Amino acid sequence: MLVVLFVLMEEHMPDTGWASVSTPYVRPRRPGEADAWTEEAAAHGHVGTNRLRGVEEASPPREVAEVLDLGPEGTAVIRRRLVLLDGRPTELADSYYPASIARGTRLAEERKIPGGALTALAELGHRPHTAEESVTARPSTKPEQDALDIQPEDWVMVLTRVLRTDTGMPIEATVMTMVADGRELRYRMIINEEI
Template identity: 80%
Template sequence: MADTGWVSVSAPYVRPRRPGEPDAWAEEAAQQGHVGTHRLRDVEEIRPPRDVAEALGLSPEGTSIVRRRLVLLDGRPTELADSYYPAALARGTRLAEMRKIPGGALAMLAELGYRPHSAEERVMARPSTEPEQQALDIRREDWVLVLTRVLRTSEEAPIEVTVMTMVADGRELHYQMIINEGA
């Protein structure tokens, strides 16, 4: 297979980090010689978009806690990441607070007894919106890739839906899966 540049793997992003371990984005960016960071933009309880509510198994009146982040590469915006959690699960925890979570949200979920077991991802491309253009510092004619990831427990209970909106600057989205037959 020819070298296609930076190939990202989803597995580090869907498992809780161990104490003292860097977050998955910081680690991946460092492996490529860059600095990857996040800026928390907002945390609030809302009625999520319909597709997110359905993925979380919420009623039409149901609410979720959303943590909105700006993902940066070497200080430049590269992605918007909005993570949604059922309000009944997240309310009253650090997931609902406007501050970083030691070890990350997945570590917090695991502490609460909701360990991620499976992940499903969907990707689509579409024209960017004006707020995305401003946040990502892109042009009006630029398109974005939207990757939606749903995490579930071993009992199939949905615990997190993350919607990642990134610049579609001609890069190929490449998936690779390694099957662990011994597991």
């Protein structure tokens, strides 16, 4: 029996030869450690920032409600961000947390979280154990064109990541809508052949 122990996703940024690795983005940060995007961009001589676009508790899209096991009446705390590279928009990132674990915590506050949301989740006793990702591409919408400074004919790549605890409980679903121009995603698996 083959068991997949680890999946490494690399995102190749256009015109830079830069391969982004997803592992730092799915683990809580250590005290004093910069967020993964700031750290990664700096390692490549760039400035990576996030602009918080809003925080609210609301009913998420049906697909998100399903992966978070919220049921028809369930709500989520939604944190919406604009991700920038050297001041230019590169991605919209909307992260959803079951309201039952996020309500009344730093996740529900409209401000940046030191160490990031995964650190806050870990402090609440919800450490990520597995990550599932799906990727699609589609034409951009008018709000995406405005936020990402792209043209009506431009497409976007949408990466959806769901994080679960070691018991299988979903704790975060993030929908990342990225400028698609020149991006390529590659997945590499490390397999344990024992068992």
